[in-house]
């Protein structure tokens with residue numbers, strides 16, 4: 328079920344909206360519209376569904392329209408054309424046409440926002456900052472202080488409740504921002520580059536905490552970032568924006584494997600996709616393996632082979648004619664405790680990072696089994712392709728190595 332449903336949305340800033348929309352319809356670019364005396368187009372023809380409980384990351388270069396789209400969701404930006412619906416219980420509220428009272432209700436009860444610059448009020452204590460939104464909801468003092476304390480505990484800052492913002496580090500202030508947003512109990516969180524002012528280690532910790540909190544509380548989160556690594560880490564889906572348009576929307580692995588154009592490819596080329604890519608997408612399929620008599624060759628250099636039965640199940644393995652042990656690995660099993668010099672079998676959904684760790688530990692390719700039959704292997708060639716970003720073009724992948 329969608330929490331946010333956006334169809335053909337245009338956001339135009341200024342007083343010449345219909346003239347600017349006409350120019351857009353004539354195919355003029357943003358810059359041409361400005362040159363012709365029109366307004367700035369923040370978002371053009373955006374359509375996206377954000378499901379309940381997902382983290383959708385809006386990604387793109389500076390000025391691509393991410394914040395313009397995000398801020399339209401709680402009515403901070405004009406909806407010049409198109410439809411923007413936000414769930415309120417069983418119904419969807421049309422943010423563009425609802426009355427002031429409904430919009431206020433949506434902002435205080437349904438949608439919370441977390442900003443990049445923390446936006447804490449310096450004259451209030453940490454506790455009162457978290458409780459502030461609850462006061463706006465009309466909650467009594469005792470109740471809101473208890474609730475604020477509970478959320479501060481959730482982000483590990485309950486001992487700092489009496490301090491003021493300037494006494495906290497940037498990472499702590501952003502935790503307060505998160506506690507404040509979660510205290511509102513709204514179903515939807517809008518987060519505008521909330522971690523980009525933080526140093527990398529704190530940023531990574533807060534990303535982990537956000538994922539954990541989201542899993543626990545099942546919020547719908549629309550998150551703006553200009554960092555694809557961050558988007559790949561936290562996003563259920565990623566929408567990539569370029570010049571006010573959403574040019575690609577999909578799962579992290581889809582974006583990494585099939586960038587739609589050079590702009591997206593450039594982002595992908597500068598990320599570390601190992602956590603996102605799955606073995607299945609990069610494996611050498613069983614049918615592509617060389618056969619030697621009735622065995623499949625895994626590594627020609629040291630003559631490592633496996634034999635399978637009629638249903639494709641691996642039954643034995645050998646290297647240079649000597650038997651090699653087989654081991655089933657499952658998610659959660661400690662890779663550093665795997666026996667060395669063993670052929671490990673895993674599921675095709677294994678992440679490339681884990682597969683590389685197994686290869687490093689055992690010294691052998693990783694076998695991928697589905698329903699007990701061998702569907703492919705991950706060997707050094709596949710790992711190099713992942714590391715070098717050769718995976719998004721099968722043509723250059725085979726040419727490269």
Ligand SMILES: Nc1ncnc2c1ncn2[C@@H]1O[C@H](COP(=O)(O)OP(=O)(O)OP(=O)(O)O)[C@@H](O)[C@H]1O
Pocket residue numbers: 340367368369387388389390391392393394395396553
């Ligand atoms: N309130 C506004 N009034 C006029 N123009 C605006 C307004 N807000 C955004 N814009 C313009 O809309 C375009 C898109 O800006 P937006 O802030 O959405 O981009 P962004 O992708 O979020 O960029 P950044 O990563 O730098 O925050 C820019 O040209 C910007 O100047």
